[in-house]
Amino acid sequence: MAASPLVSWAAPESSAPAASIPRLDLRRLDAGPAEREAFLAELRDAARDVGFFHLVGHGIPAAEITQVQALARRFFALPLPEKQAVAMVRSPHFRGYTAAGREITRGAPDWREQFDVGAEREVLPQTAASPPWSRLQGPNQWPVGLPDLRVGLLRWQAAVTQLGIRLLRAFALALGQPEDVFAPIYQGAPNQHIKIIRYPGREATQGEQGVGAHKDSGFLTLLVQDGQSGLEVEGPNGWIAAEPVEGSFVVNIGELLELASNGYLRATIHRVVTPPAGRDRLSVAFFLGARHDATVPLLALPPDLASEARGPASDPDNPLFHEVGRNYLKGRLRSHPDVAARFYGDLAETAPA
Numbered sequence: 477m478a479a480s481p482l483v484s485w486a487a488p489e490s491s492a493p494a495a496s497i498p499r500l501d502l503r504r505l506d507a508g509p510a511e512r513e514a515f516l517a518e519l520r521d522a523a524r525d526v527g528f529f530h531l532v533g534h535g536i537p538a539a540e541i542t543q544v545q546a547l548a549r550r551f552f553a554l555p556l557p558e559k560q561a562v563a564m565v566r567s568p569h570f571r572g573y574t575a576a577g578r579e580i581t582r583g584a585p586d587w588r589e590q591f592d593v594g595a596e597r598e599v600l601p602q603t604a605a606s607p608p609w610s611r612l613q614g615p616n617q618w619p620v621g622l623p624d625l626r627v628g629l630l631r632w633q634a635a636v637t638q639l640g641i642r643l644l645r646a647f648a649l650a651l652g653q654p655e656d657v658f659a660p661i662y663q664g665a666p667n668q669h670i671k672i673i674r675y676p677g678r679e680a681t682q683g684e685q686g687v688g689a690h691k692d693s694g695f696l697t698l699l700v701q702d703g704q705s706g707l708e709v710e711g712p713n714g715w716i717a718a719e720p721v722e723g724s725f726v727v728n729i730g731e732l733l734e735l736a737s738n739g740y741l742r743a744t745i746h747r748v749v750t751p752p753a754g755r756d757r758l759s760v761a762f763f764l765g766a767r768h769d770a771t772v773p774l775l776a777l778p779p780d781l782a783s784e785a786r787g788p789a790s791d792p793d794n795p796l797f798h799e800v801g802r803n804y805l806k807g808r809l810r811s812h813p814d815v816a817a818r819f820y821g822d823l824a825e826t827a828p829a
């Protein structure tokens with residue numbers, strides 16, 4: 477079967493196509509050898525069939541989830557000038573606030589406002605020989621009127637990084653690899669990208685694209701959504717709703733795992749549809765990626781898995797790069813043309829088409 481570049485979902489021949497998002501309980505990973513094996517098999521199937529799952533039993537207390545959601549609400553409730561004072565267009569590191577309609581996916585505006593935070597690291601010295609992705613590293617911007625945000629989001633970043641790495645180690649086992657096979661490409665400086673997001677209701681937007689169809693670029697995304705639906709995942713017969721499950725994370729596979737597994741796992745395409753008039757939707761996304769200076773290895777899969785690997789998707793509109801920094805920067809430049817023009821205008825990638 478010829479793979480179509482945009483409809484990249486393909487079910488393994490042996491199993492029926494999934495029509496809903498599976499639910500996995502992480503406590504089974506530490507519940508003895510038999511439970512562990514069963515969990516790893518389910519993890520592998522969920523990640524391969526649909527590429528998305530609801531994670532429960534993850535160990536992050538409900539109170540911490542509620543707290544980070546409340547903080548995000550407080551940020552979005554700040555007066556617009558306070559949010560504009562930390563606008564992303566001021567940051568070569570793609571950190572800060574983006575107003576609804578300013579971010580672009582598949583050439584169209586996304587009707588969501590958002591605030592992006594990364595790891596707090598020093599700016600890297602720049603020379604003529606520095607790779608462009610080295611400009612991504614640097615400080616965050618923080619609103620002066622909400623000092624709790626810095627404390628709360630950096631604490632959240634540490635907690636979800638730990639959870640993400642635990643899951644990544646489980647994925648390594650599920651792919652027949654040593655548990656720490658990915659450590660050499662994330663240790664020391666994993667890419668830790670938080671995005672708090674508010675999708676205004678239809679009365680306040682000029683369309684229904686909350687965020688357009690896309691793949692995430694990292695290893696894994698761990699996302700908390702509130703009670704408002706809208707997240708949809710590409711399935712074999714159309715879009716599957718990822719309905720909210722209280723206390724859970726929505727987890728999905730990013731391009732790095734697709735590349736490393738030679739397409740055995742797929743970074744599933746997903747989107748968010750704008751909420752109905754009078755409602756809004758809040759989500760807190762965390763994208764766990766590798767170090768910018770790393771190269772994604774091609775894992776030697778066991779023969780039974782290797783025979784089912786489909787190769788990474790070849791979408792001319794979204795080439796996947798094994799060089800981590802290059803792959804990540806690709807997505808950032810495309811989503812934020814204003815930042816691209818201001819700080820990356822010297823790159824061929826940002827030249828007007």
Ligand SMILES: O=C(O)CCC(=O)C(=O)O
Pocket residue numbers: 671673687692699701707746747748759761
């Ligand atoms: O808000 C959501 O539920 C999904 C967000 C998303 O897919 C993204 O920001 O990459």
Ligand SMILES: [Fe+2]
Pocket residue numbers: 690691692697746
């Ligand atoms: Fe996404």
